[in-house]
Amino acid sequence: MMNDAAGSVPSAAEAALAADDSPMGAAARWAVELLTAPGLATEDALAGRFVPSFPFGLGGGFTQRLREWREKGPFTVEAYEPVAHKGWVTLGGGGTRHLLSLTLDSSGLLRLLTFQPETVVPEVGSWDEVEDLLRTAGVEHSVLAARLDPAGPVVLHESAADLPMPTGSVYKLFLLRALLVAIDEGRVSWDDEVTLTPELRSLPTGDMQELADGTRVSVRETTHKMIVLSDNTAADLVTDLLGRDEVERALGPAGHHDPSLMRPFLTSHEVFELGWGDPERRAEWARRDEAGRRALLAEVAGPIEVGIGDLGETVHQLGLDWHMDAHDVLRALDGLRQDSERDSTGVVEEILTAYPGIPVDRDRWSRVYFKAGSSPGVMTFCWLVQDRAGDAWAVVLRQAAAEQKLIGDGVFLRGVGRRIIESGLLAAGPGGPGSSAGSPAR
Known part of the structure; x- marks a missing residue:
């Protein structure tokens, strides 16, 4: 793939990439080819490899970005590190090493693909x-x-x-502990199902937001995605299953020293809507006490209106985290x-x-x-x-x-x-x- 000269021996990194028969290995080899093939990939060649919500979008915008990436070559594979649904390929070329980072969804499609100068941590x-x-x-x-x-x-x-x-999403550890209490007490089982509705659909990370309305998913699979993929919609489905009150009662026993810092317990959907939706509502959130904030949550209870492209300024200072x-x-x-x-x-x-x-x-x-x-x-x-x-x-x-x-x-x-x-x-x-x-x- 990288060593085209007759008789050349692949490096250890190239051999590791070539030998990886997992979905990540296939995606990483394909992504490297985007940068090393003789010609620029056509839009047809890109279709079907990315999730529909790929941040850059396909078409002219991504093609131009890909063209800029290729200009930094030619490249050689110098390191390959796959870890479950994420992978990193270090490419040498042009005097500067670059890191090609990939994130897959649960079906093997590319959710993220980035290319930037290597970050060296001593x-x-x-x-x-x-x-x-x-x-x-x-x-x-x-x-x-x-x-x-x-x-x-x-x-x-x-x-x-x-x-x-x-x-950020580290709160999902507390949500998992709350769920395990309900499972231990027999009120929920791993084989129970949750149902995706427009009101429970959130934004990435994850891929459950792309399921059709009415899709039923087991608690086991939903929880797996909540932790492994940090799926925001999965977390909101678990919160809905348990109820906000029950999650809040579980915070102290789960290890939080001051549960009032997490009340009202927010879903990811609510953070997105309050944080990057109506600015007047965001300002109102910052002014209100806990009781007032609970009342405000009703205003963002419908289908999500903000998109990934709306995220920008930081809002954690307002208690939206x-x-x-x-x-x-x-x-x-x-x-x-x-x-x-x-x-x-x-x-x-x-x-x-x-x-x-x-x-x-x-x-x-x-x-x-x-x-x-x-x-x-x-x-x-x-x-x-x-x-x-x-x-x-x-x-x-x-x-x-x-x-x-x-x-x-x-x-x-x-x-x-x-x-x-x-x-x-x-x-x-x-x-x-x-x-x-x-x-x-x-």
Whole structure:
């Protein structure tokens, strides 16, 4: 594919890409060919490869973007890393390495395809180096790393961990814990079904918003998509199934230190409509107390009117997000580990381990939970990792800013998390290099 010279031997990265027979491997090879084939792909060749709501749209706009990408070549494949429904291909060419990033929906269609200069995250050997990497003008950041001992979490390092911050879709961990209570009590089963209606349709991420009205989906599949694909419509369907009141009652037991920060508990549909719909209604939301905000929710209860293209300015400062501190996230992760160990069906563990967020060393890590959350000006990544000996750790990284461009697309923050997990910092224990730690997590 890349080495056309007679007798040339593919690189290890090229061989790995060629050998991947998964839907991601097929999509990644096709995407690389878009950049390396002799001629520019026709619109007919592009059709059928992308979800209908592909952000760039197909046709002239994407063709021009593709033409600009190709001008940065010629390219060689220098790294290929597939992780479930996401994949990253590092391409060398023109003196600059670029990262081709792909996200697939559950049917194997491309939901996102981006191409940008490679973001290099240096290795870290101390927590001070982690803090230096994250220190950016105009960006508030928080780090929490803890060992999950039987007697309770022990902090290895923390910065601003007690500060409530917007976390985007990480709220879905709390929603999952609320659902598991209902399942444990026999009020809901994995085989029950939810029904998509116009009022429950949200915006991506995910793909359930593209289902036809009246489509029925099992609770198991809906929950899987809510966590693995971070499907917003799936989350709203689960919220509707349980009821807002029940979710709010579950927040404290699920690990949130101050559930009032999450009341009224918002659906993604409501955040989109209030955040990027009528500006007067958005201003009214910022002025009202909890009771007034609950009344305002009735005004956005119909079919969603905003689209992905309407998202722009940040709104998390107005309370239009899901606020929690890093210890809340840690407790939700650890609580889900305990939920999984009580679940004799194995469904909970399958859902939580289906997407680790980063390539992981399976010889070292027997269990990896991951959840990401983002919205304009918000980025959160969190992991629970457990080694072969049964020792477990949690890592929570958060960023918030008044402008999305200060944070970027999350590639850097994800890379910092990967560096932490690959380093020896977690195993070093309290008081490790550059640590501000040693106390039990609260």
